[in-house]
Amino acid sequence: MIDFEMPTPVSRQVQFIGMLGEQVMRPRARYYDDHEGERPAEYTSLIWQTVRAQGGRNFSADSSERLDRDGRPRPRIGYLMLAHMVEALSWGDAGMYLATPGAGLGGAAVDATGTPEQKERFLKRFGEGDPKWSAMAMTEPHAGSDTAAIRTRARLSDDGREWILDGEKIFVTSGAMAARDSAGFVVVWATLDPGAGRAAIKPFVVEAGTDGMLVTKLEHKHGIRASDTAAIVFQNCRIPRENLLGSEEIGDGRGSTGKGFAGAMRTFDATRPLVAASAIGIARASLEFTIAYLQQRGVAIRYDVPLHRQTAIERDLRQMEAQHRAAWLLVLRAVTAMDAGRDNALEASMSKVKAGQVATFIAQKAVELLGPEGYSCTLLLEKWMRDARINDIYEGTGQINRLIVARRLLGYSSRELR
Amino acid sequence: MISFTPSDEQQLVIDTVRRFASEQLRPLAHDADELRSTPPEVLTRGWELGLFHSAIPEAHGGIADAQAALTGALAIEELAAGDAVLGWHVLLPATFAVPLAHAGSAAQRERWLAPLLEGDYTPLSAALIEPAWDFDPTAPRTVAIADGEEYVLDGLKGYVARAADAAALLVYARLADSLAAFVVPRDSAGVTVLAREQHMGLRALPTYQVRFEGVRLPADARLPGAVAPLLDRSRVALAASAVGVARGAYEYARAYALQREAFGRPIAQNQSIAFMLAEMAIEIDATRLLAWEAAWRLDRGLPATREAALAAQYADEMVLTVTDRAVQILGGHGYIREYPVERWLREARGFPTFLGLAIV
Numbered sequence: 078m079i080d081f082e083m084p085t086p087v088s089r090q091v092q093f094i095g096m097l098g099e100q101v102m103r104p105r106a107r108y109y110d111d112h113e114g115e116r117p118a119e120y121t122s123l124i125w126q127t128v129r130a131q132g133g134r135n136f137s138a139d140s141s142e143r144l145d146r147d148g149r150p151r152p153r154i155g156y157l158m159l160a161h162m163v164e165a166l167s168w169g170d171a172g173m174y175l176a177t178p179g180a181g182l183g184g185a186a187v188d189a190t191g192t193p194e195q196k197e198r199f200l201k202r203f204g205e206g207d208p209k210w211s212a213m214a215m216t217e218p219h220a221g222s223d224t225a226a227i228r229t230r231a232r233l234s235d236d237g238r239e240w241i242l243d244g245e246k247i248f249v250t251s252g253a254m255a256a257r258d259s260a261g262f263v264v265v266w267a268t269l270d271p272g273a274g275r276a277a278i279k280p281f282v283v284e285a286g287t288d289g290m291l292v293t294k295l296e297h298k299h300g301i302r303a304s305d306t307a308a309i310v311f312q313n314c315r316i317p318r319e320n321l322l323g324s325e326e327i328g329d330g331r332g333s334t335g336k337g338f339a340g341a342m343r344t345f346d347a348t349r350p351l352v353a354a355s356a357i358g359i360a361r362a363s364l365e366f367t368i369a370y371l372q373q374r375g376v377a378i379r380y381d382v383p384l385h386r387q388t389a390i391e392r393d394l395r396q397m398e399a400q401h402r403a404a405w406l407l408v409l410r411a412v413t414a415m416d417a418g419r420d421n422a423l424e425a426s427m428s429k430v431k432a433g434q435v436a437t438f439i440a441q442k443a444v445e446l447l448g449p450e451g452y453s454c455t456l457l458l459e460k461w462m463r464d465a466r467i468n469d470i471y472e473g474t475g476q477i478n479r480l481i482v483a484r485r486l487l488g489y490s491s492r493e494l495r
Numbered sequence: 496m497i498s499f500t501p502s503d504e505q506q507l508v509i510d511t512v513r514r515f516a517s518e519q520l521r522p523l524a525h526d527a528d529e530l531r532s533t534p535p536e537v538l539t540r541g542w543e544l545g546l547f548h549s550a551i552p553e554a555h556g557g558i559a560d561a562q563a564a565l566t567g568a569l570a571i572e573e574l575a576a577g578d579a580v581l582g583w584h585v586l587l588p589a590t591f592a593v594p595l596a597h598a599g600s601a602a603q604r605e606r607w608l609a610p611l612l613e614g615d616y617t618p619l620s621a622a623l624i625e626p627a628w629d630f631d632p633t634a635p636r637t638v639a640i641a642d643g644e645e646y647v648l649d650g651l652k653g654y655v656a657r658a659a660d661a662a663a664l665l666v667y668a669r670l671a672d673s674l675a676a677f678v679v680p681r682d683s684a685g686v687t688v689l690a691r692e693q694h695m696g697l698r699a700l701p702t703y704q705v706r707f708e709g710v711r712l713p714a715d716a717r718l719p720g721a722v723a724p725l726l727d728r729s730r731v732a733l734a735a736s737a738v739g740v741a742r743g744a745y746e747y748a749r750a751y752a753l754q755r756e757a758f759g760r761p762i763a764q765n766q767s768i769a770f771m772l773a774e775m776a777i778e779i780d781a782t783r784l785l786a787w788e789a790a791w792r793l794d795r796g797l798p799a800t801r802e803a804a805l806a807a808q809y810a811d812e813m814v815l816t817v818t819d820r821a822v823q824i825l826g827g828h829g830y831i832r833e834y835p836v837e838r839w840l841r842e843a844r845g846f847p848t849f850l851g852l853a854i855v
């Protein structure tokens with residue numbers, strides 16, 4: 078049955094995170110935007126208590142089965158919950174949300190491709206001690222969306238006991254915190270044979286502080302500055318042979334268990350709606366602020382008037398509101414499909430395309446509507462506009478996601494529609 | 496618990512109406528537009544689908560369930576994917592009767608609803624829109640003035656479907672400072688049906704301007720319930736219709752792009768075409784979800800004016816963009832009336848003016 082009723086635990090969680098956003102994130106948002114590279118410690122220390130208590134699995138869906146009072150399995154809401162959490166945290170501050178300690182993206186790769194032994198060895202740390210981060214290193218200076226073109230090499234040492242990594246990774250989210258500033262790790266994607274394409278690309282876990290792994294640069298970004306974005310160079314970087322996640326064999330790239338490169342790519346089906354949710358959080362922040370700001374100054378916002386009687390501001394706001402709601406519903410559709418265990422690649426990419434675009438549209442429009450106030454750093458609107466812009470770029474640009482949507486709709490392979 | 500999956504019953508409605516729309520409406524649509532008429536058989540067959548009955552609550556003799564507005568939106572999308580104008584023509588009696596079900600008196604329902612539910616297709620319709628650029632549905636220029644036990648109605652309406660042969664019209668008018676609706680038998684003194692209108696689209700459905708001059712109505716002609724929420728029901732119906740039109744155009748353009756070759760390969764293999772199609776599909780889905788949410792609120796009895804207004808305005812723009820792109824994808828063929836896409840573009844442009852022509 079078609080239904081728009083939110084489960085109570087979800088609404089409760091959103092309310093709780095909203096308070097966190099208001100009391101801990103918003104008051105410090107401007108400071109960390111001005112002090113790029115500083116860890117937003119008030120937020121990270123606080124959220125670490127929660128993350129650690131949950132075994133470090135920040136932003137991974139709860140897939141455990143729960144029974145209702147009559148002993149029937151309750152519908153899963155893991156991804157629905159997650160999307161709401163990400164949305165609400167990003168409403169508070171998207172940069173801080175990205176700097177959340179825990180297993181994160183690197184942990185997701187370990188989860189998707191590692192053996193049980195590896196999961197135990199690498200993920201246990203996130204349930205104890207001080208805040209830790211993990212990171213995922215895929216992009217290289219010459220290879221972004223075209224991940225199959227990466228050049229970072231992995232070769233076995235002469236005694237066969239170690240992998241030796243050489244290459245350069247860029248745009249590593251939380252790279253400095255994972256590789257240098259905490260007892261975390263970086264999942265590095267490298268090729269065993271540059272001539273063998275995707276099939277030879279494997280994930281390797283490199284522990285923080287490993288010799289030969291060097292954070293060479295922290296990017297200065299347009300927005301999301303509370304989150305570090307690092308360049309990491311690997312030079313004769315030796316790691317134990319057991320740190321390759323999954324199989325060493327160069328198969329067809331799919332692997333019998335679906336855990337190879339293609340398997341990891343499939344984790345994007347899960348993460349794309351979450352990026353979209355983050356975008357929506359920023360959009361909602363901008364929209365709510367703009368409406369409240371205008372209403373406090375006596376600007377009426379009416380919904381029952383025809384086009385010709387709407388003011389220009391009303392017309393803009395209606396468009397912003399409808400765009401926001403439409404994009405958010407697409408996100409909810411993608412995550413409920415995920416929770417139901419259905420293939421959601423199409424819905425995931427659709428939501429990412431839409432939300433990436435809508436967040437930027439809304440935030441830019443909000444700055445416009447408030448004129449010099451909107452443009453001023455005394456408010457957060459201009460920051461939200463900068464924060465929003467990344468969402469149409471990372472985790473698959475809008476164009477890559479349009480390609481994915483179009484291939485699905487047209488029944489084309491990646492060869493037929495490039 | 497949030498879900499985007501129609502119930503089994505709703506899926507049955509979707510499947511049934513989709514078959515009717517593709518087998519009965521679509522093949523007739525071209526000629527109906529050119530000849531400016533709807534073959535009566537299609538109205539009879541459409542009536543037999545029972546969609547009208549699904550819109551009327553059980554308490555009033557219909558078979559509506561707790562999600563009547565949502566089911567209505569699903570059905571209207573399917574009809575419109577075949578042909579919106581023919582679909583609205585099929586459902587035209589609902590624009591007269593659904594307001595009676597929700598805001599009418601027992602006597603009004605007794606008089607008008609019961610015969611409709613038991614009988615054949617009967618042309619009854621509503622008069623809401625007025626022929627003015629600045630028409631405001633919440634404050635029409637048509638006015639009703641209380642005069643003793645009676646009301647006196649004055650004004651000019653347009654887009655009144657089947658006014659020439661409808662037995663009665665539901666006329667929306669301003670009464671004091673609020674919106675009211677009146678059941679007006681067409682043969683009442685002072686009612687003049689003027690010339691049939693000509694529009695860019697909306698051609699298969701005959702519409703007329705109708706003048707009301709000192710029309711005296713008994714007190715019980717007025718619907719006692721709240722009338723403004725009926726506009727929300729129409730906005731949802733139009734948003735769902737827009738989704739249907741856009742979907743028809745998208746599917747047609749998609750099939751064309753996959754088969755039409757240029758420079759030795761299907762044009763769909765060009766990103767410029769493929770991306771347009773991807774964006775069309777995303778916008779269609781997005782609009783559908785907005786319409787569903789507004790319909791869901793109507794069914795729950797929650798305030799829905801904001802959601803319905805946002806969905807309708809979004810849908811108005813979406814259907815124009817999508818049909819326009821469909822024309823572009825077909826290139827020169829898109830501009831030729833032998834193909835349906837230019838007709839869809841003509842229909843699409845009219846959506847901001849269609850309020851009242853359909854209802855859930």
